Amino acid sequence: MTLSKIFAVIKHEYKKIVLKWSFLIGTFLVPLLGLVFTFIPMLLFLIKGETLRLVIVDPTEKIKPRLEKALSEKSTNSKKKELEPKLNTLETQKELPEEASNTDVVFVDYSIAEKSAEQIRRELNAMITDGKIDAYLIVPEDPLDPSASYEFYSRKAEDFIVNSRLKGALERAIRAERLSKTKISEEELEFLNSEVKLSVKKLDKQGSEEESGQGFWIGFVIAILIYMILSVYGQTILSAVVEEKETRIAEILFSSAKPFELMIGKLIGVGLAGLTQLGIWLISASVILIFSLPYLALVGFKLISPSVLILFFVYFTLGFFTYASIFALIGSMVTSVQEGGQFSFLPVMIMLASFYLCFLVLRDPSSEISFWISIAPFSAPMAMPVVLALEKPPIWQITLSIFVNVLAVVGIVWLASRVYRVGMLMYGKRATIPEVWRWIKES
Amino acid sequence: MNENSKATVKVENVTKKFGDFVAVSDLSFEIKPGRVFGFLGPNGAGKTTTIRMIVGILLPDEGKIEVLGSDSPVKVQNKIGYLPEERGLYKKMKIEDQLRYFAALKGINGSEADRRIDYWLEKMGLLQWKKKKTTDLSKGMAQKIQFISAVLHDPELLILDEPFSGLDPINVEFLIEVVSELKQQNKTIIFSTHLMETAERLCDDILLINKSRKVISGTLREVKSSFSKNLVALRIVGGDGILSDKELVAEVKDHADEKEVVLANGVDAQVLLKKLIESGARILKFECVEPSLRDVFIEKIGGEN
Numbered sequence: 095m096t097l098s099k100i101f102a103v104i105k106h107e108y109k110k111i112v113l114k115w116s117f118l119i120g121t122f123l124v125p126l127l128g129l130v131f132t133f134i135p136m137l138l139f140l141i142k143g144e145t146l147r148l149v150i151v152d153p154t155e156k157i158k159p160r161l162e163k164a165l166s167e168k169s170t171n172s173k174k175k176e177l178e179p180k181l182n183t184l185e186t187q188k189e190l191p192e193e194a195s196n197t198d199v200v201f202v203d204y205s206i207a208e209k210s211a212e213q214i215r216r217e218l219n220a221m222i223t224d225g226k227i228d229a230y231l232i233v234p235e236d237p238l239d240p241s242a243s244y245e246f247y248s249r250k251a252e253d254f255i256v257n258s259r260l261k262g263a264l265e266r267a268i269r270a271e272r273l274s275k276t277k278i279s280e281e282e283l284e285f286l287n288s289e290v291k292l293s294v295k296k297l298d299k300q301g302s303e304e305e306s307g308q309g310f311w312i313g314f315v316i317a318i319l320i321y322m323i324l325s326v327y328g329q330t331i332l333s334a335v336v337e338e339k340e341t342r343i344a345e346i347l348f349s350s351a352k353p354f355e356l357m358i359g360k361l362i363g364v365g366l367a368g369l370t371q372l373g374i375w376l377i378s379a380s381v382i383l384i385f386s387l388p389y390l391a392l393v394g395f396k397l398i399s400p401s402v403l404i405l406f407f408v409y410f411t412l413g414f415f416t417y418a419s420i421f422a423l424i425g426s427m428v429t430s431v432q433e434g435g436q437f438s439f440l441p442v443m444i445m446l447a448s449f450y451l452c453f454l455v456l457r458d459p460s461s462e463i464s465f466w467i468s469i470a471p472f473s474a475p476m477a478m479p480v481v482l483a484l485e486k487p488p489i490w491q492i493t494l495s496i497f498v499n500v501l502a503v504v505g506i507v508w509l510a511s512r513v514y515r516v517g518m519l520m521y522g523k524r525a526t527i528p529e530v531w532r533w534i535k536e537s
Numbered sequence: 538m539n540e541n542s543k544a545t546v547k548v549e550n551v552t553k554k555f556g557d558f559v560a561v562s563d564l565s566f567e568i569k570p571g572r573v574f575g576f577l578g579p580n581g582a583g584k585t586t587t588i589r590m591i592v593g594i595l596l597p598d599e600g601k602i603e604v605l606g607s608d609s610p611v612k613v614q615n616k617i618g619y620l621p622e623e624r625g626l627y628k629k630m631k632i633e634d635q636l637r638y639f640a641a642l643k644g645i646n647g648s649e650a651d652r653r654i655d656y657w658l659e660k661m662g663l664l665q666w667k668k669k670k671t672t673d674l675s676k677g678m679a680q681k682i683q684f685i686s687a688v689l690h691d692p693e694l695l696i697l698d699e700p701f702s703g704l705d706p707i708n709v710e711f712l713i714e715v716v717s718e719l720k721q722q723n724k725t726i727i728f729s730t731h732l733m734e735t736a737e738r739l740c741d742d743i744l745l746i747n748k749s750r751k752v753i754s755g756t757l758r759e760v761k762s763s764f765s766k767n768l769v770a771l772r773i774v775g776g777d778g779i780l781s782d783k784e785l786v787a788e789v790k791d792h793a794d795e796k797e798v799v800l801a802n803g804v805d806a807q808v809l810l811k812k813l814i815e816s817g818a819r820i821l822k823f824e825c826v827e828p829s830l831r832d833v834f835i836e837k838i839g840g841e842n
Contacts, residue, residue: 106638341625341626345619346621532556
């Protein structure tokens with residue numbers, strides 16, 4: 095084995111990927127787009143909607159005052175809440191439609207004295223058509239009857255934010271009205287309606303407690319990142335191998351270096367490009383985190399330790415060699431990229447299954463099934479980083495997992511190189527599985 | 538040092554099978570340094586398999602191959618230049634980058650590689666295409682780039698498998714000239730082709746194989762003299778009686794303004810000439826024709842296939 099030749103291949107493959115526009119775009123634009131797609135909907139919900147001019151038709155006069163109170167109360171409440179820092183995105187998103195709407199509601203007076211239901215509806219419809227009001231709500235004769243139907247007519251019935259806000263306010267108003275039938279004071283009513291604050295603490299094996307939630311998200315993001323990079327660079331390997339076979343460059347290359355040198359050089363070169371991308375992402379994420387550290391420390395956010403970070407890279411590397419070798423093997427078997435696409439179904443499915451197994455780990459990282467998922471080849475490269483983000487597994491578990499996966503990588507690379515050396519020179523037809531099996535046994 | 542050890546390539550009783558298919562069987566030959574070695578044979582004869590074994594891409598099942606003094610061709614790959622019959626370039630990569638990569642794989646790096654790339658591109662008249670991609674090149678230009686990739690590292694042994702296929706006559710002449718220059722620099726060249734006329738012009742030695750086995754080998758002259766038929770090109774007026782004498786003449790082929798006469802077994806051309814003169818025929822042209830490589834090829838292979 096000549097190191098200088100492997101190095102030449104590594105340099106070639108690395109430059110081929112990194113010095114391309116698609117790499118720059120992928121590295122810098124994708125995370126940017128991710129941020130944009132996360133934050134734009136949040137921002138949109140915060141934009142102040144148009145004022146809603148509302149007529150409440152309440153023959154009983156019981157619901158109207160409570161509803162007006164509930165509707166106006168809501169908007170002041172939500173403004174106050176926005177100022178509080180929120181880290182848990184899940185919580186923020188759930189509340190958005192109801193809380194973040196700043197649409198002002200103006201109550202327009204309308205006298206219903208002596209008018210028939212038919213006439214009221216006709217007049218109000220006319221007011222909407224003339225643009226004098228935007229919506230009206232008709233409270234039924236018996237507002238507290240559970241089967242009673244409230245009718246809301248609106249010029250913009252699609253505005254789900256307003257609709258859900260109205261529904262919430264209406265429910266509160268009716269509940270308050272129902273409770274007022276019992277002997278409950280208004281203060282007690284406030285007290286009953288107050289929200290519950292649930293603070294989840296996590297106990298680790300040593301018994302020390304910490305704020306839960308953040309580990310889940312770090313684990314989730316890590317799993318997605320590794321899955322994404324593995325599948326993108328797996329496909330890169332596949333098409334690079336097929337190109338060399340399709341254009342017959344393989345024969346020139348094979349006359350210059352050993353097939354194993356060429357394959358391992360290709361894997362390392364493409365893998366380094368993937369690591370570069372992962373590195374850029376993790377470093378820029380760290381920079382952002384460090385700048386927001388004082389704020390994050392306030393809400394109890396902890397950075398992952400450097401040793402865990404190193405282990406992330408170790409598992410990424412193991413995962414890359416596991417899957418990329420399979421993609422290289424497939425590339426050397428087939429005759430075109432399309433054919434390769436059909437065959438890559440297999441590694442893609444294994445990868446996807448491993449990714450879904452990560453959710454089992456996310457739910458309970460210390461369960462027995464999580465243990466096996468974090469040891470087994472194919473799934474460990476994605477699952478173990480998740481375990482590491484969530485808790486501290488014992489050293490022997492990490493050692494065993496790395497050992498098993500290094501063995502698996504050696505085996506798969508060996509297998510792939512045997513197929514590669516024969517497959518790359520087979521032109522014209524796709525290799526059959528028995529043929530591939532014979533190459534593995536013979537060569 | 539005996540004569541044998543000096544051979545650039547020594548193939549000894551080599552057999553290569555793919556499953557049940559025998560691609561090369563019990564093949565032996567030697568290539569002397571500084572010679573142009575013509576490796577001829579019909580499609581599927583086993584040429585490419587033999588060449589792949591010489592380059593170290595394939596290993597023989599039986600027998601021994603020695604290249605440039607090493608019994609393992611892989612160890613001397615940096616001294617071998619190989620232009621395969623099935624060849625290509627990276628589609629979306631700049632010409633200079635591709636050549637730099639091929640040079641690096643042969644152990645030539647940095648400014649030395651750049652200097653040689655410029656030298657060869659200029660020689661081929663392709664210097665202005667240096668920064669272009671393969672997709673911008675014509676087929677002939679791409680062929681020349683592939684040729685450069687085979688000679689860039691100044692190999693001692695150059696193997697050209699059908700180097701002229703797909704080239705126009707002007708470029709064929711040009712490449713023949715380049716190959717001749719390399720020969721003058723005492724490079725050993727293996728030249729595999731179907732084009733007998735080109736082989737005849739370039740080769741010192743010939744090896745003809747068919748159906749995995751050696752048919753004939755030797756210097757160009759030896760091979761030609763093994764041709765069993767004596768040919769005479771003739772332009773005459775009269776003498777028809779002599780030409781139809783089956784004891785003298787085996788066959789007469791009429792061409793545009795002359796006849797090609799195949800003499801009967803063991804008949805000397807001088808005897809025919811004497812008889813023609815005696816018959817009073819007027820002889821405008823009488824030439825003992827040396828068989829072409831093409832004739833040898835067809836005689837040795839045509840019957841078998």
